[in-house]
Amino acid sequence: MFHRRKFLKQGAMAMLSAPLISFDTHKKWSLAPLKTTExxxxxxxxxxxxxxxKEGATYFNNGTMGPTSGYALDRMVHHMLHYNIEAATIDYKNGSGPELLTGYFPYTELRTKLANIINCDYKEVSLVQNATFGMNYVGMGLDLKQGDELLNTNQEHGGGFGAWQLLAKRKGCVYKQAILPEPANDPEAVFNAIFKEVTAKTKVIAIPHIVSGYGTVMPVKAICEEAKKRGIFTVLDGAQCVGHIPVDVKDIGCDAYYSSLHKWLLAPAGSGLLYVNNNIASTIWSTIASYNWDNQEDHGFRLMQNGTGNAGLMEGYNAAVDFFNTIGAENWLGRIKELGMYLRDGLKKMPHVTIYSSTNEEMAAGITSYGVKGYSGPDLQKIMWEREKLQPRSVGNKMIRHSVHIYNSKEEIDKALQIVQSLA
Structure with a gap:
């Protein structure tokens, strides 16, 4: 009995240690193979x-959660292991060893990298947990009054409408939704749908840059330009955008922008950003307060006073940004667009398929939502998995949302198209 117990104990310990060993070899996870001009x-x-x-299975649901690279995972796990092993040897106050805490430091290096990606000053960038946090920090920080109108669309994610509905109930604001065309193939029609609902009482236009369900790339620059003429605050839900399409907040002209980088930038879950234009930042109240809640020199730092979090996560976040920069924005974003077009071009040839996403390539990128006559969205998801181990995501009952990314291939997309064709 003693030997049996000893064997079981040793076996269990080996199983627990196996995942750590695979990430501690430092043989596979390196940026070196990505540094090429070819x-x-x-x-x-x-x-x-x-x-x-996992080999033999294909992930097509990046619009929900993007898989993190081995390089970023390795950096994150190594950080957490190092701290837990060396806890007694590290003095976080004098800076020896890795940072043990988050929420108290400005993270200037990481914020600068992110600022370069979206084209702004690093002091306009806050590190937040996700897009929902960003939306709430902006919404709760605005000085809104009873009767002020807040404008969303009817195609928002819950993380894009929740704060505005809460504020309407709490402060007596008027919550409105613009009805967007479906599918949306004409930027002017989208623009008109938004401003059809605007009145002299409209104080906020809060809309998605990319619609989560349909993948529509909205004409946000034109909308923000017109809103600015009317003195309306603009905040964009970019949850699906950074790492997916080019994002230049200065060119867009929005007042605020937020994004979840665990989607298309492939950072660990809990990695988000918030941008607030310096010209307007001083009018946004801090939602969560700690030491630097009133820092008027660095508003981005002021709006990220979150207290202690996971320092290992921040290491993984930083590594994910390095992974993106090593491949390069042009290559990364171009590959997503190329694969998205490849999928849509194949679907357009099938008369039994209805594409609910935009088929205007200026308003489309890596997300394509479509339906197949005679099949529900859940039916399609099940068939894809059972036949070829493909994993897109059903959205509602009528359609399936197919996201493509840099780790996908045209061969994998061909498998999906062959399945769809067989359902004619």
Whole structure:
């Protein structure tokens, strides 16, 4: 009995240690294979190998959660292990060893990298947990009064409408929704749908940059330009955008912008950003207060006073940004667009398919939502998995949302198209 117990105990310990060993070898997870000027099919196969995704199964649900690269996971796990092993040898106050706390430091280096991606000053960037946090920090920080009108659309994610509905109930504001066309193929029609609901009492226009369910890239620059003429505050839900399409907040001209980087930038869950234009930042109250709640020199730091969090996560976040920058924005975003078009071009040839996403390529990128005659969205998701181990996501009952990313291939998309064709 003693030997049996000893065997079981040793076996259990081996199972627990196995995942840590695989991430502690430092043999596979490196940025070195990504540093090349030859970006061809072979390169994208190399990129695929940088993810610990299970072979034989294909992930097409990046619009919900993006898989993190082995490089970023390795950095994050190593940080957490190092602290837990060396806890007694590290003095967080004098800066020896890795940072043990979050919420108290400005993270200037990471914020600068993010600012370069979205084209702003790092002091306009706050590190937040996700897009929902960003929306709430902006909404709760605005000085709104009874009767002020808050304008959303009828195609918002819950993280894009919750704060505005709460404020309407709490402060007596008027909550409104613009009805967007479906599918949306004409930027002017989207623009008109928004401003049809605008009145002299409209104080906030809060809309998605990319619609989560349909993948529609909205004409946000034109909308923000017109809103500015009318003195209306604009905040964009960019949950689906950073790492998916080019985002230039200065060119767009919005007052605020937030994003979840665990989606298309492939950062660990809990990695988000909030941008607030410096020209307006001083009018936004801090929602959560700690030491720097009233820091008027660095508003981005002021709006990220979250208290202690996971320092290992921040290490993974930083590594994910390095992973993105190593591949390069042009290559990364271009590959997503290329694969998205490839999927849509295939679907357009099938008369039994209804594409609910935009088929105007200026308003489309890596998300395509579609339906197949005679099949529900859940039916399609089940068939995709059972036949070829493909995992897109059903949205509602009528359609399936298909997200593509840099770790996907045209061969994988071909498998999906073959299944759809067989359902004619």
């Amino acid at each position: 970006v061809d099919d072979a390169y994208w196969k190399t990129v695929r190998k940088q993810f610990p995704l």
